[in-house]
Amino acid sequence: MQRIVLWDVDHTLVENSGVSKEIYASAFKALAGREAELPAPTEGRTDRAIMREMFIRHGLPVPDWERAQQALEEAGRCREADLRRRGHVLPGVQDALKALAADPAICSSVLTGNISANAHVKLRAFGLDGLLDMAVGGYGEDSDDRARLVDAARARIHAAHGIPLVSPTVLIGDTPRDVRAAHDAQAHCIAVASGIHSVAELRAAGADAVVPDLTDTEGLLTLLREVLT
Numbered sequence: 001m002q003r004i005v006l007w008d009v010d011h012t013l014v015e016n017s018g019v020s021k022e023i024y025a026s027a028f029k030a031l032a033g034r035e036a037e038l039p040a041p042t043e044g045r046t047d048r049a050i051m052r053e054m055f056i057r058h059g060l061p062v063p064d065w066e067r068a069q070q071a072l073e074e075a076g077r078c079r080e081a082d083l084r085r086r087g088h089v090l091p092g093v094q095d096a097l098k099a100l101a102a103d104p105a106i107c108s109s110v111l112t113g114n115i116s117a118n119a120h121v122k123l124r125a126f127g128l129d130g131l132l133d134m135a136v137g138g139y140g141e142d143s144d145d146r147a148r149l150v151d152a153a154r155a156r157i158h159a160a161h162g163i164p165l166v167s168p169t170v171l172i173g174d175t176p177r178d179v180r181a182a183h184d185a186q187a188h189c190i191a192v193a194s195g196i197h198s199v200a201e202l203r204a205a206g207a208d209a210v211v212p213d214l215t216d217t218e219g220l221l222t223l224l225r226e227v228l229t
Contacts, residue, residue, distance in 0.1 A: 044177030047140030
């Protein structure tokens with residue numbers, strides 16, 4: 001049976017070192033005509049939700065999504081060099097992605113709150129895009145609700161590869177929102193304590209398994225086999 005593995009991007013695969021918040025601030029300024037006074041509320045939210053909340057918090061009308069997405073794309077397009085200079089790939093990520101890319105029984109893609117264009121920018125900056133099937137991921141433009149991104153990814157995977165929608169699926173991410181999204185979508189979650197949440201917090205959130213980082217490739221593969229059985 002084919003299996004699906006969906007990776008979060010920020011703080012799971014890469015550390016963006018503040019570039020993400022700069023993208024949101026730049027998009028906000030382009031849309032609102034003024035600087036943001038409050039930072040973007042991120043932490044596992046989708047880009048739709050982040051932009052909406054920024055405008056609500058500033059007491060401004062929420063722009064239509066098409067304009068917001070265009071502003072985000074324009075803000076992200078010129079940040080690849082900044083990401084490469086200031087950010088980094090998190091420990092163990094390349095080996096883990098290579099191991100899954102080499103397994104024909106696994107479709108390895110992304111499940112991220114970033115819009116597709118900016119997810120590509122972030123992963124291309126570090127040469128990770130070629131290790132994932134980016135065309136079939138779930139992205140921030142798909143829904144406000146992170147769980148629905150799982151369904152969007154499954155639908156794309158089914159259309160592209162014929163993998164059944166009910167195939168065993170696991171999300172790998174670093175926040176309680178990843179855990180909740182997985183379970184709301186009847187998927188599993190392996191949580192990685194590589195962001196601001198501790199192993200204990202992620203266990204309390206209900207993750208099926210928690211690892212401190214991705215440095216143990218064989219251990220991760222064992223967990224995936226156990227979770228996806």
